Amino acid sequence: MPSHPVLLPPRHYLNDGFGVKSWLLTRDHKRIALLYLAAVTVFFFIGGAFAVLIRLELATPAGDLVTDDTYNKLFTMHGVMLVFFFLIPGIPAVLGNFLVPLMIGAKDLAFPKINLASWYIFVIGGTFTMYAVVTGGLDTGWTFYTPFSTMSSTSAVVPAAIGIFITGFSSILTGLNFIVTIHRMRAPGLTWFRLPLFIWSHYAASLIMVLGTPVVAVTIVLVAADRIFSFGIFDPNRGGDPVLFQHLFWFYSHPAVYIMILPAMGVISELVAAFCRKQIFGYTFVAFASLGIAVLGFLVWGHHMFVAGQSVYAALIFSFLSFLVAIPSAVKVFNWTATMYKGSISWDTPMLYAIGFIGLFTVGGLTGLFLAAVGLDVHVTDTYFIVAHFHYIMVGGTIMAYLGGLHYWWPKISGRMYNELAAKVGAVIIFFGFNLTFFPQFILGYLGMPRRYHAYPPEFQVLNVLSSAGASILGVGYLIPMVYLAWSLRYGKIVGANPWGAVGLEWTTTSPPPTENFAEAPVVTWDAYDYPTQVEGHVV
Amino acid sequence: MWSGTPLFPVSASTMAPRVDALYFFLVGLTAFFSLLIGSLIVYYAVRFRRRAPDAIGARIEGGAVLEITWTVVPLVIVMGIFVWGASVFFAMSRPPDDALNVYVVGKQWMWKFQHLSGVREINELHVPVGRPVKLVMTSEDVIHDVFVPGFRVKADVIPGRYTQIWFEPTRTGRYHLFCAEYCGTRHSGMVGEVIVMEPDEFQAWVAGGRAEGSLASEGAKLFRDLACNTCHRPVAQGRGPVLEGLFGRTVTLEGGGTAVVDEAYIREAIVDPGARVAQGFRPVMPTYQGIVTEDGLLQLIEYVKSLRDEDRR
Ligand SMILES: [Cu+2]
């Protein structure tokens, strides 16, 4: 470290214009990323607050804290908020938006105005959905299963559906923007196989956003239309088919799982490389694993419907394909682990999150095999086992990666460093709280406790109490980063361009970067994570 | 506090041990790989921790042999699990021929069971031990799901069609029956019990039930009340096909194609007669959608099933 104090660069994207207008009309991808950060953080804490109430209710077997209908609305809104308004946009729209141009040496995304429009669409969609929350709420489950959602529910299905429909467009536009940007705007010399794996995984996720989101949008419209005009598309009494909805819904919503996890995997590849100061083991295998997941991910939706009257043979095909899609994920885990071998491993906070991710994602992925095995899925589907499984992937995986990435790039985003000790404590609390919350749910699920139950038989109480205790620890854990990250914005130590001694184009420009990202357009002559030839030049 | 807290469900059907075996195998596999990966990353993180601020990792780019190994080995393992899971599932989806039929109708938020003997029960299902039982299920409103954890069986109960599960209880006792598909306000109250009894106790229970008549005879009554018999007669001159001996047969349809007559076919013939028209007949049969209840449909089906070839005249 140099002895003279490091100063913020005189000109950077944060001081390039002040006031509300300079933010709300910005076309700078970095500022738009921060707008998204603000929006998804709000939705994260709203969704989290619902979870707190759910876990409080489940601390006792009787449904005594809130009414049936309120409970049903709580878990529905928890799912809707966190899936559609946090997990799907989280990493791509915040970290992806900030980093895709920086990592490929571009000035901005290909369509800056569309990028800003996507944020407005997101906020409008979110507002609509929040309107549904406050005027009657939604009680269909985030899955909107028909004919309950079309014929039986008396809650605000139509406003919520419109909200989600609108939000879908922000996802489509972001995906489109990334695809075009990655194709057309890479710096001279930055060939496909020199791209950071973060870019590969965002590319794969963008394909899903563009190809899958329209299907769920249409499906949601059909639900709203069935409610308003009574078309009977999903009404068996008028020749409709309620299970058709599930096919359409999962055709998108299974790939959507990969919209949530692929960008997270990209973050983890960056973290592992940076904190081991090492080339990712099997770079091309990891890159193609992302594409493999994106393609196979479109062919496995039927595994959500093994008990929904599917034919035996359809179930077998979906089971087979679901096992196949597990392989690329396994390949990634093995490659991250192998990367650590003979690395120069630092224990900075982002790496703690990366290690947590690998462990939890491994458990989440392996428990997915239970669900892909048809004969076993019959018993565990629609129970707490599946709840535990997907929270290991979504919370243990995606949110861990999101937080890890946020910490890693925080000095780039803000120009300042957070308090390392507070951050480490926070990471450990989150890891511990997470496992205490969700591990007991595997046991509950195999015991047979169904999901979405407001009241449950008394013999399940002890495990539920453990889970609720874990949730309160987890909740505190999530508040800690809020505090020290906000604090660091003003009081954090100013860092230079490259505080981690990492390679990657984003670390070659100032922290925070100037609005146009690079003083001089970069030319790339090296591979991703090319440590030995690069690092001296960039360590501050 | 822990004494009343089971960590593993009771195993009370012939299917339960088969599902549990696969479960234990997967638990072992999960434990093995999680511990392997977990200990490797922790070990590496300690062993190769950064010792100098500007230290750099060794230059290792990857190796094709390793990549192929850790692609192929998991592939072989998961294919094994696939076959295992599929074989369990096959067994689950093939009810034995001698299974005892019970009809189930789900509605918000209760379960109605009808035994062939005509005995009806609500939220309780009595069955004999050691005898396969097949549930033929439908819903009057939204999708529900019959789940008996002790038997390791579950299937959605879907309006407008029949789904089925079967199980063979191996121990007497009372077992939870849950609705496992979210169905609205009282979803978590849509629970009941399966009561498994010794066969002789079960017989006594059936005899004591206040059955008005067997399911088929109830169906016969409906068949007359709804004037089905004006068109469907045991002789071939009727306006509709002879129903005697129909069940289980393969019928030829108007416009080509065939269909095997099962419960779902008969249901469709009654509520949506135009959907599949038997060859040689005009589609004159009126729809009974909304006229017959789901319970009534099941009685009619049971009546049609009871009509044997020998009853033709
Ligand atoms: Cu899926």
Ligand SMILES: [Cu+2]
């Ligand atoms: Cu239910």
